[in-house]
Amino acid sequence: xxxxxxxxxxxxxxxxxxxxxxxxxxxxxxxxxxxxxxxxxxxxxxxxxxxxxxxxxxxxxxxxxxxxxxxxxxxxxxxxxxxxxxxxxxxxxxxxxxxxxxxxxxxxxxxxxxxxxxxxxxxxxx
Numbered sequence: 842x843x844x845x846x847x848x849x850x851x852x853x854x855x856x857x858x859x860x861x862x863x864x865x866x867x868x869x870x871x872x873x874x875x876x877x878x879x880x881x882x883x884x885x886x887x888x889x890x891x892x893x894x895x896x897x898x899x900x901x902x903x904x905x906x907x908x909x910x911x912x913x914x915x916x917x918x919x920x921x922x923x924x925x926x927x928x929x930x931x932x933x934x935x936x937x938x939x940x941x942x943x944x945x946x947x948x949x950x951x952x953x954x955x956x957x958x959x960x961x962x963x964x965x966x967x
Contacts, residue, residue, distance in 0.1 A: 842884060842938060842964045846876055849958035850898040852921035853928035869929070876933035876960075887940045891967040893947045898926050899955035914954040923952055930962055938964045 851872045856863045865873075900917045927950050931942045939945070946967055 842880075844880055844883060844962045846879060846960040846962070847957065848872070848875070848960065850900065850921070850926050850952070850960050851929055852925035853932060854925075873929060873933045876930065877937050880934055880937045884938055887936060887938060888944070888966055889940050890944070891946045892939050892944050893965045893967055894927075894931070894945055894949070895961075895963040895965070896927060896930055896948065896950040897961040898923070898950070898952040899957065899959040899961070900952065901956070901958045902954045917952040917954055923950055926950070926952065930960065934962070934964065 851869060854866060854869055856865050898917070902911050902914050906914070927948060931945060935942045
């Protein structure tokens, strides 16, 4: 299963803890639910087998950069961290592409600059 989400990648934040319980921000919840809804249009049933994930995060090149910097931009080395970006994707696909994210046995991920924001996810049964 291969999916492309034309959306700016977001990292999984730390959950907020209050006396009433634990919760995530509305923005993150909407991002995660949007990814899950798109995946549900392509996936009939979550697998119960081990999975391998390939994830590519694309970040739009800032307009404020000069021409030379824009032409040579390749790897996105700033925040957000790649492990937090992966966590958001794994959380969104939990129960949709696979029954539990503990089934993810191998992840190959990268973040880079591109003309537009987006996330490309491929989930492969092992």
